[in-house]
Amino acid sequence: MIGLFDALARPFLRTLDPEDAHALTIRMLRLAPLPRAARDDKRLATRAFALNFPNPVGMAAGFDKNAEVPDAVLRLGFGFVEVGTVTPRPQAGNPRPRVFRLDTDGGVINRLGFNSQGADAVLPRLAVRATATSPAGGGGGIVGINVGANRDTVDRVADYVALIERFATVASYVTVNVSSPNTPGLRDLQHAAVLDDLLARVIDARERVMQSAGPTPVLLKIAPDLSLADLDDVVGIARSRRVDGMIVGNTTVSRPSNLRQTMKAKEAGGLSGRPLFPLATRMLAETYVRVEGVFPLIGTGGIDSGAAALAKFRAGASLIQLYSALVFRGLGVVAEIKAALVDALERDNLESLGELVGADAAAVTADPWPQ
Ligand SMILES: Cc1cc2nc3c(=O)[nH]c(=O)nc-3n(C[C@H](O)[C@H](O)[C@H](O)COP(=O)(O)O)c2cc1C
Numbered sequence: 001m002i003g004l005f006d007a008l009a010r011p012f013l014r015t016l017d018p019e020d021a022h023a024l025t026i027r028m029l030r031l032a033p034l035p036r037a038a039r040d041d042k043r044l045a046t047r048a049f050a051l052n053f054p055n056p057v058g059m060a061a062g063f064d065k066n067a068e069v070p071d072a073v074l075r076l077g078f079g080f081v082e083v084g085t086v087t088p089r090p091q092a093g094n095p096r097p098r099v100f101r102l103d104t105d106g107g108v109i110n111r112l113g114f115n116s117q118g119a120d121a122v123l124p125r126l127a128v129r130a131t132a133t134s135p136a137g138g139g140g141g142i143v144g145i146n147v148g149a150n151r152d153t154v155d156r157v158a159d160y161v162a163l164i165e166r167f168a169t170v171a172s173y174v175t176v177n178v179s180s181p182n183t184p185g186l187r188d189l190q191h192a193a194v195l196d197d198l199l200a201r202v203i204d205a206r207e208r209v210m211q212s213a214g215p216t217p218v219l220l221k222i223a224p225d226l227s228l229a230d231l232d233d234v235v236g237i238a239r240s241r242r243v244d245g246m247i248v249g250n251t252t253v254s255r256p257s258n259l260r261q262t263m264k265a266k267e268a269g270g271l272s273g274r275p276l277f278p279l280a281t282r283m284l285a286e287t288y289v290r291v292e293g294v295f296p297l298i299g300t301g302g303i304d305s306g307a308a309a310l311a312k313f314r315a316g317a318s319l320i321q322l323y324s325a326l327v328f329r330g331l332g333v334v335a336e337i338k339a340a341l342v343d344a345l346e347r348d349n350l351e352s353l354g355e356l357v358g359a360d361a362a363a364v365t366a367d368p369w370p371q
Contacts, residue, residue, distance in 0.1 A: 001034060002076060006330035018099040018108070018327070026064070029072040037077045041342045043352055046079070048296040048318050049217035049244045051142055051172055055079035056353060057309070057337055060300050060321035061146035061175065061221070062110075066117045067125040074141040077334045082321065083122070084146030085177050086167075088159050090118030091150055094182065098269070101327065102261040106304060107276070108324045110251065111269030113182040114148050119166055126170035145171040146221065151183050157198050164205040168213035176202055176243075179223035179250035181270045187223055192233040199241035217244035224249045224276065224283045224301060231283070235290040246291070247298040247321070248284040252276055257371045273324035277302025278370035281315050285364035288316025304329050306340020313341075313353055314360035 009028065013021040044055040059073045059081040067083040074081060093115030100109045116122075122145075129140055145167045149159035164174055178189035178198070189198055199220070206218055220243050222234060238246055251270025259265045259275055280301025287297060299317025303309050304325035312320045325333050341353060350356065 001032070002331045002335070005032075006332050010330050014101075014103075017097065018101050019096060022063075022099070026068055029069040032072065034072055034075040037075050040079070040338065043345050043350075044079070044338060044341060046319060046353065049173055049219070050215065051217065053079045053142055053319060055338055056313075056319040056341075057334055058082060058298070058319060058321040060323040061085055061177065062112075063323050063326075065115065067122045067143075067145070070126075070129065070143045071141065074143075076331055077338065080142035080144065080172070080319070082144040082146050082175060083126070084175070085114050085116060085148040085180065086119055086122045086145060086163065087114050087116040087148055087150045088119050088153070088162055089150050090121065091116055091152075100264050100267050100269070102259065102264050102271075102273070102275070103328075104260045105265075106274035106324070106328050107259070107261075108272045108327060109264065109267045109269045110272070111182045111267070114151065114180065116148075119163060123166060123170065126167070130170040142172040144173040144175055144219070146175040146177050148177045148180060148183065149186065156186075156189060157201055160198060161201050161205045164202055164216075164218070165209050168206060168209045168216040171216065173217040173219055173244070174206075175219045175221050175247060177221045177250070179221050181223070181225075181251060181253045187225075190222060190226060190230065190234055192230075192237060195234060196237045196241065199237060199243060203241055203243070219243065219245045219247055219298070221247035222249045222283075222287075224252045224280045225254060226283070228286060231286055231290065235287060239291070239294050243295065245295045245297060246287060247300055248287045248317075249280060249300060252279055252301075254279065272301065273328070274302050274304055276324075277304075277308060281311060282364060282367070282370050284312065284317060285315040285361040288358050288361045289365055291316075303337070304333065306337050306343070309337045309341060310344050310356070311360070313356045314358070315364050316358045316361045318354070318357050 040055040094113035147163035149156040296318035299312035300321040
């Protein structure tokens with residue numbers, strides 16, 4: 001089924017405007033009678049944030065923003081899916097066109113700006129799943145939710161708090177997204193004093209609803225564009241506020257000097273895909289050495305092969321997420337990555353990927369800074 005989709009639908013989708021192609025893909029996933037994914041190799045099973053992941057390869061936020069197809073995504077072979085970003089109230093996002101494919105570079109630039117159907121539309125979709133299965137991961141598969149503030153909100157922190165309170169019961173984990181470059185001022189929430197207040201109130205909200213929702217893990221998703229001094233602060237605060245993990249990271253506003261599609265690269269927005277890999281992996285390793293094993297990290301940014309996935313684990317990721325590679329490599333990339341991870345375990349005679357996590361972090365942080 002996946003091979004058929006890649007062979008037939010993808011060449012056609014590539015001729016469409018990227019956002020139309022995405023909308024059509026979501027519609028196909030809603031309708032396609034996908035069989036349950038084959039059982040994963042036991043050695044890929046990963047425990048993190050007190051959740052049991054059947055495999056460590058996740059769908060990154062932004063693909064299923066409104067939780068329309070989380071179970072179909074799991075059936076594609078992903079070990080977990082992060083839906084969202086969802087905002088409290090519905091909002092349209094920026095004017096189109098706002099997604100651009102850099103085909104030669106294997107990159108995507110988007111400035112969607114949190115187009116979201118809003119919490120009232122998204123919540124019931126996850127609630128149906130949660131009552132049919134166990135929300136705390138396991139039974140029905142792990143579905144996290146990524147939350148963000150409305151563009152025109154007067155109190156950003158209150159938006160995050162409200163979303164945590166509402167979604168903690170229906171999501172396996174909640175990601176606090178303070179790193180999207182397309183909502184003006186959002187990334188300022190990464191500044192020390194503001195972040196400390198935000199995380200204190202978010203964790204407080206999680207504790208408040210714990211009785212009914214259980215101990216929902218709270219993750220922090222950061223931008224790869226932070227300075228190392230800012231990263232010191234961010235990790236220090238994440239540790240002192242006891243978040244359960246971090247995602248490193250979101251799209252970059254930088255433009256690597258070796259991009260070939262220089263005209264398209266001028267489009268405003270966040271760059272993802274292969275050109276993001278060196279910076280995102282460096283920031284992952286920098287985060288790993290600062291976290292000192294206190295909580296696990298999800299490595300995201302430019303994973304488009306087994307080798308790239310392996311490099312993320314070695315740089316410090318316990319789990320990985322991808323999105324852009326699906327555009328360029330198709331759905332088959334998920335199975336390819338999982339097979340490459342099993343091969344690596346066999347080659348080195350390891351029992352689990354945990355043994356590789358962070359093995360190269362020190363070496364990566366000693367490299368020259370990616371250009
Ligand atoms: C079209 C598009 C939309 C995205 N929307 C979101 C979003 O709503 N929230 C979020 O946290 N990240 C979003 N992202 C970022 C991804 O989750 C991921 O962090 C980033 O793309 C790097 O991974 P990749 O190189 O595998 O795509 C989006 C990425 C793309 C390409």
